[in-house]
Amino acid sequence: MAIIDNIVVHHVMTKILASFRMLLAGALACIAFGAHAQLSIEITGAGASRFPVIIPVFENESSLPRGISDVVRADLERSGLFSLVDIGPLPLPESRVPDLAAMRGRGADAVLSASLLPQSDGRYEVRFRLFDTQKQVELGAMSLRMAPAQNRLTGHRIADFVYEKLTGLPGYFATRIAYVVKSGARYELQIADADGMNAQAALVSREPIISPAWSPNGQRLAYVSFEAKKPIIYIHTLATGQRQVVANFKGSNSAPTWSPDGGQLAVVLTKDGQSQLYVLNADGSGVHRLASSAGIDTEPAWSPDGQWIYFTSDRGGSPQIYRIPASGGNAQRVTFEGSYNVTPRPSADGKLLAFITRSNGKFQVAVNDLASRQTTILTDSARDESPSFAPNGRMILYATETGGRGVLAAVSSDGRVKQRLSVQAADVREPAWGPLQR
Amino acid sequence: MKKLLLPALLSALLAACSSTGTDATGAKVEDRTGAGAGVATVTTPGMSGSGIAALTDPNNILSKRSVYFDYDSFVIKSEGKALIEAHARFLVQNPQMKVLLQGNTDERGSREYNLALGQKRADAVRQALSLLGAKESQIESVSLGEEKPRCTDASEACYAQNRRGDILYSGEF
Numbered sequence: 001m002a003i004i005d006n007i008v009v010h011h012v013m014t015k016i017l018a019s020f021r022m023l024l025a026g027a028l029a030c031i032a033f034g035a036h037a038q039l040s041i042e043i044t045g046a047g048a049s050r051f052p053v054i055i056p057v058f059e060n061e062s063s064l065p066r067g068i069s070d071v072v073r074a075d076l077e078r079s080g081l082f083s084l085v086d087i088g089p090l091p092l093p094e095s096r097v098p099d100l101a102a103m104r105g106r107g108a109d110a111v112l113s114a115s116l117l118p119q120s121d122g123r124y125e126v127r128f129r130l131f132d133t134q135k136q137v138e139l140g141a142m143s144l145r146m147a148p149a150q151n152r153l154t155g156h157r158i159a160d161f162v163y164e165k166l167t168g169l170p171g172y173f174a175t176r177i178a179y180v181v182k183s184g185a186r187y188e189l190q191i192a193d194a195d196g197m198n199a200q201a202a203l204v205s206r207e208p209i210i211s212p213a214w215s216p217n218g219q220r221l222a223y224v225s226f227e228a229k230k231p232i233i234y235i236h237t238l239a240t241g242q243r244q245v246v247a248n249f250k251g252s253n254s255a256p257t258w259s260p261d262g263g264q265l266a267v268v269l270t271k272d273g274q275s276q277l278y279v280l281n282a283d284g285s286g287v288h289r290l291a292s293s294a295g296i297d298t299e300p301a302w303s304p305d306g307q308w309i310y311f312t313s314d315r316g317g318s319p320q321i322y323r324i325p326a327s328g329g330n331a332q333r334v335t336f337e338g339s340y341n342v343t344p345r346p347s348a349d350g351k352l353l354a355f356i357t358r359s360n361g362k363f364q365v366a367v368n369d370l371a372s373r374q375t376t377i378l379t380d381s382a383r384d385e386s387p388s389f390a391p392n393g394r395m396i397l398y399a400t401e402t403g404g405r406g407v408l409a410a411v412s413s414d415g416r417v418k419q420r421l422s423v424q425a426a427d428v429r430e431p432a433w434g435p436l437q438r
Numbered sequence: 439m440k441k442l443l444l445p446a447l448l449s450a451l452l453a454a455c456s457s458t459g460t461d462a463t464g465a466k467v468e469d470r471t472g473a474g475a476g477v478a479t480v481t482t483p484g485m486s487g488s489g490i491a492a493l494t495d496p497n498n499i500l501s502k503r504s505v506y507f508d509y510d511s512f513v514i515k516s517e518g519k520a521l522i523e524a525h526a527r528f529l530v531q532n533p534q535m536k537v538l539l540q541g542n543t544d545e546r547g548s549r550e551y552n553l554a555l556g557q558k559r560a561d562a563v564r565q566a567l568s569l570l571g572a573k574e575s576q577i578e579s580v581s582l583g584e585e586k587p588r589c590t591d592a593s594e595a596c597y598a599q600n601r602r603g604d605i606l607y608s609g610e611f
Binding site for chain 2: 208210211226228229230231250251252254255268270273274275296298299312319340342343356358363385386404429430
């Protein structure tokens with residue numbers, strides 16, 4: 001049950017001045033890949049009213065090599081939906097109901113109690129409960145087992161639990177993101193946790209890498225690599241590093257996107273002329289043409305129900321977004337305002353479509369409510385690209401430019417919460433938010 | 439064949455590229471005219487030695503490999519025509535040679551849409567070569583989109599250098 005009503009997605013653009021800026025990542029331990037690979041996240045705008053919660057130090061937390069409650073706090077704070085009420089270093093053990101009236105007196109509307117129970121095998125059981133201080137009721141309880149080194153993942157899962165209990169939407173903290181870092185002539189396809197930590201390179205190349213796309217199970221990425229001096233589509237299994245060429249036809253091969261069941265890819269090929277849409281099996285077999293147009297068709301994206309494929313086409317004279325039945329048929333135009341609307345990306349519930357629109361010469365992230373067909377521009381930057389929804393549809397990750405350098409940024413789908421993720425001294429681009437881990 | 443040719447061509451290209459500089463001993467690189475271009479390439483089976491030298495000789499139009507386009511345009515400009523004609527003639531006379539045509543765009547807008555626009559530029563070059571007698575089997579047209587800019591400033595002069603089609607011969611890709 002959602003007890004925060006004011007975050008229901010409604011398409012009112014509220015500009016939040018960067019009235020507060022908080023550098024979250026600096027104090028956190030990190031496993032850096034390479035010299036400058038660590039993403040740091042800066043909050044540049046937050047929800048107008050944030051929900052006050054207490055996330056205390058966990059009972060026995062000092063026995064862990066690295067903390068866990070700070071991971072939970074950083075996740076919740078970064079979402080822009082919560083403010084943290086500090087009660088100092090005293091834990092609130094999970095075995096006792098906290099003094100909810102006193103916690104309410106400190107300004108908190110919800111409070112977590114949490115304990116770590118060391119197990120004989122060196123692991124820990126993490127037990128936690130969430131309470132509503134106004135209604136004086138327990139909202140839920142959970143127990144997780146973890147090795148001491150799994151403090152971050154476990155913290156993300158606890159933050160997901162708190163987020164879901166308080167907003168009614170699934171959390172997205174225990175997810176991963178993919179992006180490309182360019183430093184000099186070196187390109188790295190990196191995978192990091194959604195908070196930018198634990199960045200690891202899946203691919204290092206002297207040639208560009210673009211358009212990473214997560215398989216629905218989160219285990220593989222499809223992408224375009226130019227390592228052979230031309231764009232070729234690969235599928236890369238992250239755990240093993242195994243790579244497979246899935247499309248290397250004469251001409252260019254690009255813009256891979258997975259079907260919701262993970263069995264097929266929609267791609268763009270030029271083997272028969274201009275850039276056109278094709279569908280093939282995830283092993284590269286069974287290629288067939290999806291649509292034919294006299295112009296450019298590119299950037300396909302499946303609707304989550306598998307019924308439609310959204311794409312960019314200039315068949316009407318300027319690049320606009322269209323959709324076509326995934327089984328083929330007639331295309332319908334989706335965007336009508338402006339002369340440049342590209343990169344359609346539907347939310348997981350199929351209700352919203354994020355895309356890039358050019359408005360007064362600026363390329364900006366916009367979102368279209370597919371039911372009401374109303375479009376809202378969410379950013380005020382000028383060089384936005386590659387929007388990608390968090391699995392719960394609340395946040396949109398995208399690439400933009402600050403000071404001539406590529407950075408990643410995220411904006412909530414109501415435009416209120418804004419974050420920037422950057423890597424020092426490198427260009428970051430082509431982000432893709434991965435699915436919920438099962 | 440490719441493997442044999444590649445190092446030779448690379449050194450030839452490097453020699454051509456660095457002709458304004460000096461080498462480690464302080465001697466002017468341009469004094470070594472022909473040394474780079476002649477390296478090993480003539481020994482490659484099936485290749486016409488004079489043909490390869492022509493491709494890298496700075497005085498030969500065949501060493502020029504880029505044609506430029508106007509903003510949002512896919513029409514080869516008149517100043518590119520002589521270059522296209524020379525390469526078409528070379529391909530007709532050397533039917534064993536193949537080319538990779540790489541289309542490029544400036545950096546504004548979506549990477550994938552720009553990839554599609556770059557393909558239109560590569561295709562314009564392909565069609566021109568084809569009309570002038572080169573065989574389709576000799577030509578592959580691909581796009582690098584905005585990914586390999588020759589110039590990285592955010593200025594019109596720079597964008598103009600990036601709106602181009604490049605011609606690469608066997609062994610160069």
